[in-house]
Amino acid sequence: MNEPKIACRNLWKLYGADPEGFLRRHGGKPAIEAIRAEGYIPAVRDVSFDVMPGEILVVMGLSGSGKSTLLRCLSRLIEPTAGEVMFEGRNMLAATESELIELRRHKMGMVFQNFALLPHRTVLDNVAFPLQVRGTSRQERESRAREVIELVGLKGREAYYPRELSGGQQQRVGIARSLAVGPELWFLDEPFSALDPLIRKEMQDEFLRLQKVLNKTIVFITHDFDEAIRVADRIAIMRDGAVEQLGTAEELVTRPATPYVAKFTQNIPRDRLLSVRSAMVPAAPRKAAKNAICVDDLLASVARQVVTSESPVDVVDGEGMLVGTLDRAAYIDTLYEQEPTR
Amino acid sequence: MSAVALDRPVKVDEATILGKATRPALVILPFLILFLAAPSLPGWMTTVPKAWAIPFIDWTNTLIDHLREDMMFGLFSFRDLTRWVADLITWPLALVEGLLVSGFPDVGVPAMPWVMTAGLFGVLGWFLRDWRLGALAAAGVAYMAVFGKWELSMITLSVVLVAAPIAGMIGFLAGILAVKKPWFEAAIVPILNVLQSLPHFSYLIPIAVFIGVGHKAGAIATVIFAIPPMARLTILGLKGVAEEIREAGRMAGCTRFQMLWMVEVPAARQALLVGVNQVIMQCLAMVVIASFVGARGLGHDLLFRLQSLKIGQALESGVAIVLMAIVLDQLSRAAAEKQPSHAKTSGIWIARFPFLSAGIAVVGISLFLAAITPYASVWPAELTLSTAPLWDGLVDWVMLYFFDPLQYFRDAMLLYVLIPVRSLFQQIPWTAMLALVAMAGWMLGGLRLAAIVSGFVLFIAFAGFWERSLITAYMVAVAVVLCILIGLPIGIWASKTERRAEMAKLWCDTFQTFPSFIYLIPVIMLFKVGDVAAIAAIIIYAMIPIIRYTVFGLRNVPQHIVEAGITSGCTKRQLLWNIRMPLAFPEIMLGINQTIMFALFMVIIAAFIGTKDIGQEIFRALTFNDAGKGLVLGLCVAFMGLTADKLITAWSAERKSRLGLA
Numbered sequence A: 001m002n003e004p005k006i007a008c009r010n011l012w013k014l015y016g017a018d019p020e021g022f023l024r025r026h027g028g029k030p031a032i033e034a035i036r037a038e039g040y041i042p043a044v045r046d047v048s049f050d051v052m053p054g055e056i057l058v059v060m061g062l063s064g065s066g067k068s069t070l071l072r073c074l075s076r077l078i079e080p081t082a083g084e085v086m087f088e089g090r091n092m093l094a095a096t097e098s099e100l101i102e103l104r105r106h107k108m109g110m111v112f113q114n115f116a117l118l119p120h121r122t123v124l125d126n127v128a129f130p131l132q133v134r135g136t137s138r139q140e141r142e143s144r145a146r147e148v149i150e151l152v153g154l155k156g157r158e159a160y161y162p163r164e165l166s167g168g169q170q171q172r173v174g175i176a177r178s179l180a181v182g183p184e185l186w187f188l189d190e191p192f193s194a195l196d197p198l199i200r201k202e203m204q205d206e207f208l209r210l211q212k213v214l215n216k217t218i219v220f221i222t223h224d225f226d227e228a229i230r231v232a233d234r235i236a237i238m239r240d241g242a243v244e245q246l247g248t249a250e251e252l253v254t255r256p257a258t259p260y261v262a263k264f265t266q267n268i269p270r271d272r273l274l275s276v277r278s279a280m281v282p283a284a285p286r287k288a289a290k291n292a293i294c295v296d297d298l299l300a301s302v303a304r305q306v307v308t309s310e311s312p313v314d315v316v317d318g319e320g321m322l323v324g325t326l327d328r329a330a331y332i333d334t335l336y337e338q339e340p341t342r
Numbered sequence B: 001m002s003a004v005a006l007d008r009p010v011k012v013d014e015a016t017i018l019g020k021a022t023r024p025a026l027v028i029l030p031f032l033i034l035f036l037a038a039p040s041l042p043g044w045m046t047t048v049p050k051a052w053a054i055p056f057i058d059w060t061n062t063l064i065d066h067l068r069e070d071m072m073f074g075l076f077s078f079r080d081l082t083r084w085v086a087d088l089i090t091w092p093l094a095l096v097e098g099l100l101v102s103g104f105p106d107v108g109v110p111a112m113p114w115v116m117t118a119g120l121f122g123v124l125g126w127f128l129r130d131w132r133l134g135a136l137a138a139a140g141v142a143y144m145a146v147f148g149k150w151e152l153s154m155i156t157l158s159v160v161l162v163a164a165p166i167a168g169m170i171g172f173l174a175g176i177l178a179v180k181k182p183w184f185e186a187a188i189v190p191i192l193n194v195l196q197s198l199p200h201f202s203y204l205i206p207i208a209v210f211i212g213v214g215h216k217a218g219a220i221a222t223v224i225f226a227i228p229p230m231a232r233l234t235i236l237g238l239k240g241v242a243e244e245i246r247e248a249g250r251m252a253g254c255t256r257f258q259m260l261w262m263v264e265v266p267a268a269r270q271a272l273l274v275g276v277n278q279v280i281m282q283c284l285a286m287v288v289i290a291s292f293v294g295a296r297g298l299g300h301d302l303l304f305r306l307q308s309l310k311i312g313q314a315l316e317s318g319v320a321i322v323l324m325a326i327v328l329d330q331l332s333r334a335a336a337e338k339q340p341s342h343a344k345t346s347g348i349w350i351a352r353f354p355f356l357s358a359g360i361a362v363v364g365i366s367l368f369l370a371a372i373t374p375y376a377s378v379w380p381a382e383l384t385l386s387t388a389p390l391w392d393g394l395v396d397w398v399m400l401y402f403f404d405p406l407q408y409f410r411d412a413m414l415l416y417v418l419i420p421v422r423s424l425f426q427q428i429p430w431t432a433m434l435a436l437v438a439m440a441g442w443m444l445g446g447l448r449l450a451a452i453v454s455g456f457v458l459f460i461a462f463a464g465f466w467e468r469s470l471i472t473a474y475m476v477a478v479a480v481v482l483c484i485l486i487g488l489p490i491g492i493w494a495s496k497t498e499r500r501a502e503m504a505k506l507w508c509d510t511f512q513t514f515p516s517f518i519y520l521i522p523v524i525m526l527f528k529v530g531d532v533a534a535i536a537a538i539i540i541y542a543m544i545p546i547i548r549y550t551v552f553g554l555r556n557v558p559q560h561i562v563e564a565g566i567t568s569g570c571t572k573r574q575l576l577w578n579i580r581m582p583l584a585f586p587e588i589m590l591g592i593n594q595t596i597m598f599a600l601f602m603v604i605i606a607a608f609i610g611t612k613d614i615g616q617e618i619f620r621a622l623t624f625n626d627a628g629k630g631l632v633l634g635l636c637v638a639f640m641g642l643t644a645d646k647l648i649t650a651w652s653a654e655r656k657s658r659l660g661l662a
């Protein structure tokens, strides 16, 4: 039960003349300077993490930081230079081609940044494609395709060709296609980056709604922190192929592991990300005041109450037990990144 | 500030001046020295000594004889094999020809009535683009019936309809194999390069040797000639499929087979259909020329009339060929451009399948018409129109009013341009040429390129046809220079507005579809035979690419650079010469490259009107069925083209990357 859906250990991907030999010569853990000095491109460096069933892991980083490469190593669209990838505890890298095909036909789905729809197929045929590939009968695959098309809100467009659809609609087709086989593990590589901001917001909502129904295990790539915060359970920040820090959004903002992560997260609207928990001061148990706030409330939602109150506001947990207090000064310090003066 | 990209360095240090000047100097100097010193050079340095000639031709002929006579596969010989394979084509050929013209007398089924053929072409055009293309296609077919070219044109059409799918299929499969197996690609791409620069006639000679002459041999030559472009476009198309689409296929769990046939090939559909268009047009061009080995049809008709100098009648046949080229090109082009769009899923059958319904209606109606009137099945001879008198009139008129000026022009051209240039070319020592080419290769692409292009020149020199090759080179050079002098200004003029550019593109597209042989007709009409006529034919044909690339290059200069020029106050003229021209120049050079290729193709065909170059020798080889000579000479021509091609592409690529355009 508590086995990770997908996990990787010390995953490496270098581009260059002889990456395997290079890694071996450097004892498997070359420093970034050594990699650069010998003209190799560090796409993925020593990445390890677990993704639990039902979890959404967001991978973030600037362009060229190796996000797509990492994702493609996980799905084995490209071969890692070194390391392990485990799917449900099985070693993915030892899988034969036919095992891989089986895995992809039944357990994995992927959504691409530029949609990657097949231009010669209608919406229906695009969505039914993975089913057709695995040999499902026409009737069955079409009825299943219609189901997912309806799920992503494209009913009525089944007979259209991709070029007759808008970008947002095309990406819905991409999503529907990746869902058609009912995958347990869902890879999304910057699925909404090619869309304009309004549509992107709409698609994110759509995605969250879907995930509520489907509850898949997801690895989601983006370079947009707002998007990451909206969808992520945990976020991994990548730089030059290495994961700098992996944790919840709140952890990244409040306890950045490196200056890079701190810089990366400094412009986040903290009041919409942080909860009362990260700003409050623990208090000795006593009876809570009537107007107490909940420890999981976002800072933004209690702003008025805390800022207008002369005295610290009581904070209670889910059961109504007092766990701490929050005063104006601590509230403002947390929002504006000052070390709280306790 | 805005014209950063255009800044010339104000301070030029000596090293760069030297660097800039030395490169061209290094290329030109050895050539000049050898050229000027020619009279005092030892003989072996100026002309290739006879004793040095390598008997490529004998070797090739020995090989061919061996293949032809001795090579046995158990019970049958190689020649039996080739003939047997060639016989395979007679079946589909007979079938299509039977359908279109001759009918099937054995089973008592007549050919399709001409109204049916015209109607079906019309429906096809309507389906592929719109009713106007449909009308064009139907009218094109009807023209053949009404103007008495029915039988000839349908025979030509059947060769195209049979050869194109076979060539397309073979090229397609070869292309797939090349994409999937790197070793095959490494082997086939250089071969494709040579094959695509071999003159048409070089294909005909081995065919004549192995298969014989006749209609069937012509069809086979057509098939073989049309394979390379399809293979090349298949490779290009499959490689052009976006990596992401391929990944989508893999993530869906495609096997390799599914990947190829369900993802890659359909996704490359457009490029493949462009290949089909090329194949069809190459087939038509070749089937016209294949009349030299006895292919029947319009080409044969044209050849016969040209040989007997019946210009008016030749023009009539030429018009029919041109019309057929336009219709076939437009139809296959429309097929490539056609994008799928969603179909109606409800409504009555006719509304859901309008084209199928129309096709069935055409068949029904024409069968009915054919039953009530014979005019619908075969256009009556007494109603046949002929345009020949019209063309004859035109020819007479031209002769009447232009004979003297043309004569004068021709003589002046010969006396003051062609003969001096020719004798100049004939004085070039072969070592000078070799030095020029090798140095250029070295400067542009290092030792590797130098070795390749020198190899080409050495082959030509030692094959024993150096003098003939120089004559070919002189004709091509004169023609190309004239093409640039005429074509560049036209291209510049046409690039001025969007409308003109569109027009120029349309004209270029149209003229390029005409089989090259056609261009001989007006030229013979104006200049009779000889060098002037040949060069005129080359110029008309080879002008197309230079115009096309000039327009394309000038119109595709990045807009922001042009705007930078405007804001720094350039006049229109400065804009053209200081900004557009330098940036478009690499593209224009590619146009010149194409022009050279076209010129080489045409110069060989022009042998038909009496030139004294390699083409003439190839022609002779054709008459004497000397396959070895034909092939070696063909290779000489191909290597001339490839030398120019390699050097110019290297230059253009370097220049483009330096300008940041690549």
Ligand SMILES: Nc1ncnc2c1ncn2[C@@H]1O[C@H](COP(=O)(O)OP(=O)(O)OP(=O)(O)O)[C@@H](O)[C@H]1O
Pocket (backbone or CB within 6 Å): A015, A041, A042, A043, A061, A062, A063, A064, A065, A066, A067, A068, A069, A070, A223
């Ligand atoms: N096939 C390849 N050959 C050489 N280098 C490559 C190749 N594919 C990727 N790289 C390099 O690996 C690095 C990581 O690329 P990757 O595509 O994973 O970045 P990314 O984080 O997904 O960026 P983006 O946000 O732009 O998609 C980049 O420096 C890239 O240039």
Ligand SMILES: [Mg+2]
Pocket (backbone or CB within 6 Å): A067, A068, A069, A190
């Ligand atoms: Mg990426």
